[in-house]
Amino acid sequence: MTARTHIRDAALALFAERGFDAVTVRQIAAAAGVSAGLVVHHFGSKQGLREVVDEYVSSIVDELLAALEADPAAALAADGAQLSGGLGELLIGFLPAGSAVPAYLRRLLLSGDTAGRTVFRRWYDASAAMLARLTEAGFMRASADPPVRAAFMLINDLAVVLLRDHLTDVLGVDPLGPDGLRRWSVEVAAAYTRGVFTTEA
């Protein structure tokens, strides 16, 4: 592992935890075990470092989505219940345990930056394509408004990642941990299969 990589990873972790503005170049350097000057030497500026980290995280998401496109059988083979665990589950399983990427992604999606918008759009496109495949294969009912349905199901999955800490707080169990995931998937599968509202009204 090169020092440049160390710096990038330290910055990723610190940005994810505290946010870009709250982290100083000196803190990043200390976490990476190098001098502050080296950070600037390698990345030009703090902003330059941010852009590299943004691209790095984006590329990880791209890998995940590409793997999903390359092997949709793995997804299609699974039944609806497991599928409804969704992209959040997929992301967590795809990354090493304790990775800072989900937390960084959370900030990226809410920063209003171009990088966040690009990631969301790619994710949405993959989501829409996947729903189209599932519908064609007969796993899903056809929707009257496929784009909205794709968006709805995508953000429902993302919400688990975005609000994971709050969910853990009120439920008493991490919805993306081993135990919580089981409970979560069962309930979501039920809701997505039978619905939650009655039809009388």
Added chain:
Amino acid sequence: MTARTHIRDAALALFAERGFDAVTVRQIAAAAGVSAGLVVHHFGSKQGLREVVDEYVSSIVDELLAALEADPAAALAADGAQLSGGLGELLIGFLPAGSAVPAYLRRLLLSGDTAGRTVFRRWYDASAAMLARLTEAGFMRASADPPVRAAFMLINDLAVVLLRDHLTDVLGVDPLGPDGLRRWSVEVAAAYTRGVFTTEA
């Protein structure tokens, strides 16, 4: 409107737009039309101002939830489709158009602060109570895991507020605007009533 209120509102708008760290005391003062010293005079410090704004936004959410509890008939009278528009719709309708509160709430919920946790928990409790009432009244199917269902439906609603800009980007219409809300509500009501997955699998 006192100068203190002006400062608080200016800070609310700026914090919501750019984040706490990215906003300077001088910028807040300029936006409020006062001097930087007066900001500190009224709130003790920048952090003190933040806490006042946090409490102010929390109190607004409290008002909304209290109104919901006080007059559940208004909610219960509505049919399932309208209800599924959910808390996000309710929040937008409750606030003046163009209010910075939703954007501030977004940052509050993702900051990891105590204020955000408190707001989320209150919202969750209100959500769980509402679902219990709806179930008892026969508008909803009973769930095998009510806490998870309440959390699921709550974060689905919150996700629309949190990711509103991205949704507007990919859908081409604001899901909380007049037009988008209609499309969104219809699809969500359909998903929540009939489900999206088929039962064969």
Added chain:
DNA sequence: CGGGAGGTTGAACGTTTGTATAGCATCTTG
């Protein structure tokens, strides 16, 4: 009318920030 309390300002202070620069060490290459 007098005087104190609170609202408000502008300048100043000390700190911290991101970054530039000069130099040292290490390695590669001809």
Added chain:
DNA sequence: CAAGATGCTATACAAACGTTCAACCTCCCG
């Protein structure tokens, strides 16, 4: 082995930050 590139550090600096402070203005109350 010479020499230049590269990785890396330590110091320095200007700018911007949050905060302090002394002074001024404007009321209100006696």
